Amino acid sequence: MNEARLQTILLIDDNPNDRLVVKRELNREFEDITIQEVIDQKQFDSALEKADFDFVITDFQLGWSNGLKTLSAIKERLPDCPIIMFTNTGTQEIAVEAMKSGLDDYVIKSPQHFVRLRQAVRSTWQKFQTQRKASELEQRLQSLLNQLDIGIFRANQSGQLLEANTAVLNMLGVESLEAAQVALSQRLAAPQRPLGVSYTREIELSQSYENERSLWLKIIATPSLINSKVIINGLIEDISARKQAEQALNQLNQTLELQVGQRTEQLAEINRELELFAYSISHDLRTPIRQIDGFVGLLEEALRQYDQHQQSANQSDIGQKADKQVGHYLEVILDLASQANKMIDALLAFSRTGRAEIVYEPVDMGKVVQQLVSQAVDNMPERSIYWHVSPLPTVVCDRSMIVTVWQNLIDNALKFTKDQAEAHIHIGTWAGDLENTTNLEAATRSQQKTIFLIEDNGIGFKPEKADQIFGMFQQAHNSEVAKGTGIGLASVRRIIARHQGETWAEGKMHQGATFYFSLPAVPDP
Incomplete structure (x- = not known):
């Protein structure tokens, strides 16, 4: 950059000869x-008010004042203005005091020092220009740094802040270096770091900031040795948004992993059900069809024998016998066909429990059970059944599906108590006494859920079949004891599983049975 030209000098001296000498020397140089020229107090005050000069040369001994007072007045009005004192009346002590007050140079009035005056003005002006340019550059740099989002700081080895730009204060939400120090505490300290080697550190400030978020800062710093002291120069970047994005991404990944795991488990369960479904169709459903085929063969044989003996003497007896056989076979065939049709309907109903969308709503379990119990009482007026229904809570579930659950469980209790002179059926909730349960695993998983039960004094079942009876087409007893499709309890387990609950049963032969299911207070989305 080119040096600015010295244009105007304020010369303060009440001696005309001295002023003439000064002007002559300056004109030779510039x-x-x-x-x-200022020769009295009035001119000085006027010149100081206008302040249209670049440089000041003043005598120490003035008729209205002295050089120290003049220096003080100028520095108060123009702190950066370069000033030289040109005098022959001052002392060394005065010169030292003047230099401390901001005087740039001191020249003695004598012929051998006149040349020194020109040199002093030139060097002082150059020094002033250099300082001004450095100051302007520093201001420009500071202005640019303050516009950055990157914080810049200097600290000592123990982490005490020495300097910090506006960005650091803005990041911390404070207004002073002291407040920034309190916020950062000793997190800038680097006692063991090697000199000249940069390091990176990420810190989280414990206090909350705007929007109740934590403040994450990334620090890049380098320790240096300056004047025998370790100084840390570094940058601070607000990485809170990045950290929040990382946390959100991690949470999303965890959610996706959980969803993938749940979906994989669901697919595995669907595959198991499909396999069971295929087995049931190929095995259980084939049984009545195979029996139908067998009885059709017997019917065909009976009809063929009837045709062979149509002309015999005992035609009447044979015909009557054949009619009875044919009627019996047709009755069995119709019964088997009806059984197969019920199994198909049950399979379709079971399939719908897995496909239907769950519509969650608050359901009063007490009202649901009372309606089903009333229907059972109306349908079986001839039976002696004692119902014990405890108060039941309201839970969030799919109403139609839960009605199906209760219907199947109540039907099951009615079916297996039909041979009892007095049937006792208790419906209520379970307090979760783990010491008195035979299915500790399911009961433990249900501790934070509402557990419902239905207990009867029917024929019960073998304890080893407690889990088997929830399978498709699985029954605790043969069809001679109680007829059924073997799908009701399978539907119960599937519906409760879709509601994130558990199902289990307890029973002993001829000592009744108890069926449990649990539902969460608030199901997961």
Whole structure:
């Protein structure tokens, strides 16, 4: 950058001869220089008010004042203005005091020092220009740094802040270096770091900031040795948004992993059900069809024998016998066909429990059970059944599916108590006494859920079949004891599983049975 030209000098001296000497020396050194002469207090005050000069040369001994007072007045009005004192009346002590007050140079009035005056003005002006340019550059740099989102700091080895730009204060939400120090505490300290080697550190400030978020800062710093002291120069970047994005991404990944795991488990369960479904169709459903085929063969044989003996003497007896056989076979065939049809309907109903969308709503379990119990009482007026229904809570579930659950469980209790002179059926909730349950695993998983039960004094079942009876087409007893499709309890387990609950049963032969299911207070989405 080119040096600015010295244009105007304020010359303060009440001696005309001395002023003439000064002007002569300055004109030799500087072309087109303008010199404003001040010879009294009034002119000084006027010149100081206008402040249209670049440089000041003053005598120490003035008729209205002295050089120190003049220096003080100028520095108060123009702190950066370069000033030289040109005098022959001052002392060394005065010169030292003046230099402490901001005087740039001190020249003695004597012929051998006149040349020194020109040199002093030139060097002082150059020094002033250098300092001004450095100051302007520093201001520009500071302005640019303050516009950055990157914080810049200097600290000592123990982490005490020495300097920090506006970005650091803005990041921390404070207004002073002291407040920034309190916020950062000793997190900038680097006692063991090697000199000249940069390091990176990420810190989280414990206090909450705007929007109740934590503040994450990334620090890149380098320790250096300056004047025998370790100084840390570094940058601070607010990485809170990045950290939040990382946390959100991690949470999303965890959610996706959980969903993938749940979906994989669901697919595995669907595959198991499909395999069971295929087995049931190929095995259980084939049984009545195979029996139908067998009885059709017997019917065909009976009809063929009837045709062979149509002309015999015992035609009447044979016909009557054949009619009875044919009627019996047709009755069995119709019964088997009806059984197969019920199994198909049950399979379709079971399939719908896995496909239907769950519509969650608050359901009063007490009202649901009372309606089903009333229907059972109306349908079986001839039976002696004692119902014990405890108060039941309201839970969030799919109403139609839960009605199916209760219907199947109540039907099951009615079916297996039909041979009892007095049937006792208790419906209520379970307090979760783990010491008195035979299915500890399911009961433990249900501890934070509402557990419902239905207990009867029917024929019960063998304890080893407690889990088997929830399978498709699985029954605790043969069809001679109680007829059924073997799908009701399978539907119960599937519906409760879709509601994130558990199902289990307890029983002993001829000592009744108890069926449990659990439902969460608030199901997961």
